[in-house]
Amino acid sequence: MTIRVVTDSTAYLPEGFAERHRVAVVPLHVLVDGRSFTDGVELGPVELVQALRGHATVSTSRPNPEDLAVRYRALLADGASEVVSVHLSRELSGTWEAACRAADRVGNVRVVDSRSTAMGLGFAVLAAARAASEGQAGERVEAAAAETAERTATWFCVPTMEYLRRGGRIGTAAALLGTALAVKPVLHIEDGRITGVEKVRTMSRAKVRLVDLATAAAGTGRARLAVHHLGAKDQATLLAEELAARLPAAAGVLVSEVGAVIGAHTGPGVLGVVVLPESVE
Numbered sequence: 382m383t384i385r386v387v388t389d390s391t392a393y394l395p396e397g398f399a400e401r402h403r404v405a406v407v408p409l410h411v412l413v414d415g416r417s418f419t420d421g422v423e424l425g426p427v428e429l430v431q432a433l434r435g436h437a438t439v440s441t442s443r444p445n446p447e448d449l450a451v452r453y454r455a456l457l458a459d460g461a462s463e464v465v466s467v468h469l470s471r472e473l474s475g476t477w478e479a480a481c482r483a484a485d486r487v488g489n490v491r492v493v494d495s496r497s498t499a500m501g502l503g504f505a506v507l508a509a510a511r512a513a514s515e516g517q518a519g520e521r522v523e524a525a526a527a528e529t530a531e532r533t534a535t536w537f538c539v540p541t542m543e544y545l546r547r548g549g550r551i552g553t554a555a556a557l558l559g560t561a562l563a564v565k566p567v568l569h570i571e572d573g574r575i576t577g578v579e580k581v582r583t584m585s586r587a588k589v590r591l592v593d594l595a596t597a598a599a600g601t602g603r604a605r606l607a608v609h610h611l612g613a614k615d616q617a618t619l620l621a622e623e624l625a626a627r628l629p630a631a632a633g634v635l636v637s638e639v640g641a642v643i644g645a646h647t648g649p650g651v652l653g654v655v656v657l658p659e660s661v662e
Contacts, residue, residue: 384513384522385461387452389444389476390420391469392503393609395637402510407452409476410442411641417442420642429641430612430649433544439645443475449483453490463519464490467506467526469498470573491523495530496573499639500607500655505530529657534598535570536578537609537653538587542566544648545575567591584650588620591654596627598656604628607635609653611644616652624654 388399390408399406408419413432418424420441432439453464466484471477477494484490493509495502508529512522539545564580565587578594581587595606606624610617614636621634639651 382462382516382518383460384463384465384517384519385456386506386509386513386522386526387449387456387464387466388502388506389468390422390640391474391476391498391642392467392506393499393637393639393643394503394506395635398503398507402507402514404506404510405452405456407444407449409444409474409642411645412440412442413437418641421640424641426611426638426640426644429644433645433649441474441642441645443479446479446482446486449480450486453483453487457487457489462489463522465493465509465513465519465522465526466490467493467495467502467509467530469502470494470496470570472496472573473498473575491519493523493526493530494573495526497530497533497535497570497655499535499609499643499653500635500637501530501533501535501570503607503637504533504605504655504657533655533657534595535653535655536567536591536594537647537651538565538567538584538591539647540565540584540650541648544646547646567594569594584616584652588616588623588652591620591652592623592627595624595654595656599628599631599658602630603659604631605633605635605657606631607637607655609637609639609643609651609655611639611647611651612649613652614638616650620652620654 387405505526509526512525567578608621
């Protein structure tokens with residue numbers, strides 16, 4: 382029995398992780414001034430930041446169901462008995478729906494909604510890949526992804542809510558609150574949706590709140606953590622160092638830059654923290 386794991390490009394696994402864990406990645410699409418590019422293949426974070434700062438019109442779209450079906454069929458033809466396909470929240474993208482449609486066409490495919498994105502999705506994908514490498518059955522691989530996603534918490538802050546407003550990922554009223562009087566919002570992904578936590582005056586204060594929230598979520602036991610950014614490597618490194626100092630029992634802190642799809646909706650300067658507390662089982 383061989384189970385293969387598929388995800389989409391918004392998992393933003395650190396470099397080499399997908400290959401090492403035998404995870405197949407299907408890219409989403411980014412449109413820049415009407416031209417379509419594949420996330421992480423034809424368009425990366427550097428090019429995205431340049432486009433956004435150059436006032437290009439940027440939007441995103443899900444994979445075509447047939448693109449996913451082609452990947453599923455190839456993995457099954459290559460010897461997989463089943464495929465477990467784990468994706469970003471259906472509240473943020475139509476990717477999960479596309480995966481379900483593809484699964485219906487192909488068969489032997491289980492689709493999981495991570496209710497998150499970035500390493501909130503990535504940790505679930507890696508849990509599924511570990512279960513698959515241990516020879517567990519498809520239902521257990523699926524459960525490993527779902528259970529890990531349920532335990533993962535994600536917070537982030539952005540210099541401006543304008544990009545989220547443009548992409549329709551948060552209400553107009555919330556976007557206005559986020560920009561009024563230079564307020565910087567701290568946001569949370571809750572049940573698959575972006576929600577507000579609080580408003581602070583500066584990005585420095587927002588970063589402090591990210592550390593506080595992540596520390597509380599991690600608790601006193603071991604936890605896995607990730608820090609994300611777009612065009613803010615130095616700030617992300619400092620944030621990771623602060624988390625490591627506050628949480629000496631943590632199993633390290635991954636630092637990963639988000640790609641074009643998530644970056645198009647957050648804008649340059651975003652900082653995020655993902656926490657996966659150790660399982661109590």
